[in-house]
Amino acid sequence: MDVVIVGGGPAGLSAALSLGRARRRVTVIDSGEPRNRTAAHMHGVLGHDGLSPLVLLERGRAEANGYGVRFLQGEVASARVEDGVIEVDTAHGTLRTRRLLVASGLEDVLPDIPGFREQWGRGVVVCPYCDGWEHRNNVIGVVATSARSVEQAQLLRQWSDRVVYFENVVGEASAADLDRLARRGIRVESGAVTSLRVEGERVTGVEVDGRVVDVEVVFTGPTLRPRDALLRSLGATTTESELGSWVDIDDDGRTSVPGVWAVGNVVNVRANVSVSLGLGSLVAGALNADLVADDIDALVDA
Known part of the structure; x- marks a missing residue:
């Protein structure tokens, strides 16, 4: 051979x-x-x-x-x-x-959050260049896996003006990052993400510390x-x-x-x-x- x-x-x-x-x-x-x-x-x-x-x-x-x-x-x-x-x-x-x-x-290796594995590749994705176009103008949730996830949220702002950044405890944004996110209209949600809300095959929201925030897709960083x-x-x-x-x-x-x-x-x-x-x-x-x-x-x- x-x-x-x-x-x-x-x-x-x-x-x-x-x-x-x-x-x-x-x-x-x-x-x-x-x-x-x-x-x-x-x-x-x-x-x-x-x-x-x-x-x-x-x-x-x-x-x-x-x-x-x-x-x-x-x-x-x-x-x-x-x-x-x-x-x-x-x-x-x-x-x-x-x-x-x-x-x-x-x-x-995905965050240990209920719903992520089941929705992986569909309602939960990672690559803006692979899936950003398909979710242009949608409410895009970015669930942080580290402080670097701020960069992912800023990048996704290219595809939608309705981006929500979930700090998820591990991705707490600095004061400078918070200012930059606010200047581009990116909303920040603090607290631990506990699960996804799914209707049928479609992601409809992210649960954070008992409250539900409406989104149409989740991007994250495995x-x-x-x-x-x-x-x-x-x-x-x-x-x-x-x-x-x-x-x-x-x-x-x-x-x-x-x-x-x-x-x-x-x-x-x-x-x-x-x-x-x-x-x-x-x-x-x-x-x-x-x-x-x-x-x-x-x-x-x-």
């Missing part, structure tokens, strides 16, 4: 497509749980605006399969690098490969947890940031572990669908060039 790819989201499939077209022997191992699986539509993805993210993945798998890419359902139990060969343990057996590309994404246990188990170096600990890669997607690469949300918090598609293609090109260099060296040393 030339390349095993862990993760069949936009980044992993984009890389698989390019590597398959480069006539590489590629296997994709996918758990079937993409990050955006609860969203009905994608937005801002050129040529695919309004398309279901699950349809995008279905099309991507079919395209990659047309170039000989193999797919396995499940998760990777463990992996190791021995004498330049990478062994990947799966429920289907152990795969031996020259390169490993991890594109396992990240997990959105904790972003990269699914990088496999990379860490292999000894990949990491860097601490204000958003947590993330595995290091170079501009081409190489980790510190020889032969092990990474792409997409597992190493890049800003990689939305469009960015992930582009990065998957970029990393695939660099990875294929690395394999070509190995092929040449093998002939020279023979």
Whole structure:
């Protein structure tokens, strides 16, 4: 095997497509749980605006399969690098490969507030560029998860002049922030958010300390947890940031572990669908060039 790819989201499939077209022997191992699986539509993805993210993945798998890419359902139990060969343990057996590309994404950890998980991807969302247009001129609630949520409220003011900022205890605004919010007509509600009000499938309000504030959608900032246990188990170096600990890669997607690469949300918090598609293609090109260099060296040393 030339390349095993862990993760069949936009980044992993984009890389698989390019590597398959480069006539590489590629296997994709996918758990079937993409990050955006609860969203009905994608937005801002050129040529695919309004398309279901699950349809995008279905099309991507079919395209990659047309170039000989193999797919396995499940998760990777463990992996190791021995004498330049990478062994990947799966429920289907152990795969031996020259390169490993991890594109396992990240997990959105939501505030522990009743209704948030059930409405995630519909009435509770995170990205203004993905969902702001659909809620233009609505009453938009921003439920804070930290003081940085003030920035999210100010950004969403671009889409509506009816934005309500819920400090939710953890996002108490400074005096300067309160002044800026007031100047843009953003209303501030103090107190702990205790639940959502939902009618049918539609969010209608946010409950704060026993009172209900009417809203039509909630934006919030989940904790972003990269699914990088496999990379860490292999000894990949990491860097601490204000958003947590993330595995290091170079501009081409190489980790510190020889032969092990990474792409997409597992190493890049800003990689939305469009960015992930582009990065998957970029990393695939660099990875294929690395394999070509190995092929040449093998002939020279023979």
